[in-house]
Amino acid sequence: MASKMSCWSVVLMLSILLGSTIVFFIIGALGPLSTQGVHHPMSLCIVPSSHKIVWDSSKRMIDDEQCKTMGRSVSLNELEKAELYPTENALFYTPIPFLKKNVMSRLFHFLIVDLGINFKTSEYPKKLMKHNLNTFRAEVSLGYRNKISGPWTRLASGNVSRTVSCSPNHMGVTTCDHAHLFELGSCHHKQYMVNLFFPSLPLDNMYKGLSPLARVSLYEVHQSMAFTKLWFVLKSVLCPISIAVLIWFRYRMGTADNSQQRTLQQRLMSFMGYTLVFYNVPFDLLSLYFDCPWLLVFNDFRQGLYVAALFSFWIISVQEHCRKDGETQTSIGTYWKEMGVVLLACTFLFIYEFCERGIQVVFPFYSLWGNWLSISVAWVFIGIASLSALLYLLMFLVATVRAYLELRRKEKELSSLSESARRSYEGLFGQFKFFLFVTVLVAVCSIATVVLPTEMMLHQWQHGKNEYAVYTALLTGNYGMWNAYTLLIMILYAPSKQKAASNGADETDPSKLQKFLSKQSQN
Structure with missing residues (x-):
């Protein structure tokens, strides 16, 4: 039995x-x-000195309103003339979420953000790979606020180095992978702001200012509610x-x-x-x-x-x-x-x-x-x-x-x-x-x-x-x-x-x- x-x-x-x-x-x-992923194109602001803004002792953050006060905003179409904008005067910024009326939720649990850099032609990334100069250095700051308007509070800032891996696809067009930018273990605040400044670009002796860039964007991933x-x-x-x-x-x-x-x-x-x-x-x-x-x-x-x-x-x-x-x-x-x-x-x-x-x-x-x-x-x-x-x-x-x-x-x-x-x-x-x-x-x-x-x-x-x-x-x-x-x-x-x-x-x-x-x- x-x-x-x-x-x-x-x-x-x-x-x-x-x-x-x-x-x-x-x-x-x-x-x-x-998880859910959201694409955030970064806006470009031309200011007297982007480096001083990122490391500003007052810990202010640049958004649309601040950019109008301190400099001028540049549309993505104007990047065709990017050689006119030296890197020391160019600061990229974007809010998360991208639309001002939207807010983040604590149910998102975490926040992972990757950096995406698009180039105008395949010539520049090919030269980067050839000379083994595909490491981009940037100064970045992250801020937050818990209202849909008002000042930002600085959360973190620092120097980062990211290696951009580029390779030709099946159509012969050179594409570059996203590079990890930052990660937050909790999504506690309603809105975030990212400021990004490139002190210089690789091969700056051959290319003027921001001329190699077609677009800089962030790809944000969070856990779905x-x-x-x-x-x-x-x-x-x-x-x-x-x-x-x-x-x-x-x-x-x-x-x-x-x-x-x-x-x-x-x-x-x-x-x-x-x-x-x-x-x-x-x-x-x-x-x-x-x-x-x-x-x-x-x-x-x-x-x-x-x-x-x-x-x-x-x-x-x-x-x-x-x-x-x-x-x-x-x-x-x-x-x-x-x-x-x-x-x-x-x-x-x-x-x-x-x-x-x-x-x-x-x-x-x-x-x-x-x-x-x-x-x-x-x-x-x-x-x-x-x-x-x-x-x-x-x-x-x-x-x-x-x-x-x-x-x-x-x-x-x-x-x-x-x-x-x-x-x-x-x-x-x-x-x-x-x-x-x-x-x-x-x-x-x-x-x-x-x-x-x-x-x-x-x-x-x-x-x-x-x-x-x-x-x-x-x-x-x-x-x-x-x-x-x-x-x-x-x-x-x-x-x-x-x-x-x-x-x-x-x-x-x-x-x-x-x-x-x-x-x-x-x-």
Whole structure:
């Protein structure tokens, strides 16, 4: 009867996992895009000295009204005569949002702005690439206000260096990629103003003033309001559920028979449950009331902590069933190689995150991708983390195959056991097969979400008259899958209050199967 009930429970839990993942996927697919992008062409103001304005001690910002007072505004058509405007007198500016009557919302959650530079002809960018002079230096200042009119308050200012990558397209026309300009971890204010000043342009000895430029623009990306609301709802629902399951799991561990020593696998489940609760708490709601520029870094840290716990649980749980030395109790130090790989990948990803978004909390214009030296350092961090992740994947696949083959071989030896013991072990074998299957499924889906290009964030898949947000579906589906997987594994392997009648062991205790495999391996 035990194996029958175990079989039904495995089928039920697998259905719940797949069903919840599909439901979350559909919610995301039918929902809004996760992000929205807006193009902002920059206006040109001719003033006596743009450099003095950017570094003005009064911290004033240039907008349409200030430009009329201090100088004159130049239309985009007049850039055809840009050689008449020296760089020291030219200042580019644009409000965000572009229309004065519009305002930003705190539900936008973050603000990422890229710089786009268009040239009149392909000759200039070709010369830049030829002479390796495609780094543009600028002085930029960022201001804000919380009314649709009135003075601006300076938020940040500084010098930036951005490398512009240009290449000919399929029509032979040279186009240039956008360069990251700044990032804000929260969108707390109603309007923003960007002032941009080029002290000089590359190859200024060959080209006069702003003559190479056709247009300077900003491309702003923020999280969509509808997706933010959807994300708040998902976290507000899943957070209390994960807390309840964790409390129940800890209660079962505390009230189980004292003769049952807590296994390493169960201790890792507890840690994974704590990190899931920490990840599910909707701290994002704070951004609706407070300016939280650190929120993006904090959210990435929470997700990284849960993923590290998840990966550690996967590799150690599988390895626990591959031991052949007869040991019944192990510690985290036993798997120092596996944990070392996980910690190495997480550490270098955290260093990269801190060096990029961490510094942007206090200086939003900073970017590791601003010059070739920092780009090289960034690729070192990413390269070491990627190699560690690849090594982990190989170790996990080898351990999974070994555990599955060992399980298949040991199943043939169950016929020599008594009927009650055989039924008990058949149930444990079914549970472990379920664990292996869903673990591989979750791992594949998680990796697929990570490696997909970020350009999908702004794309929709159209089928007939219907449009589906693919990236939003992956985000919500992956989030729901992680929650369903963790909670179901905790429920499946929670210690029982009663002993099995045959040998006084808990039928849900993973150590019972581990002891059986270890014992059989020694024989």
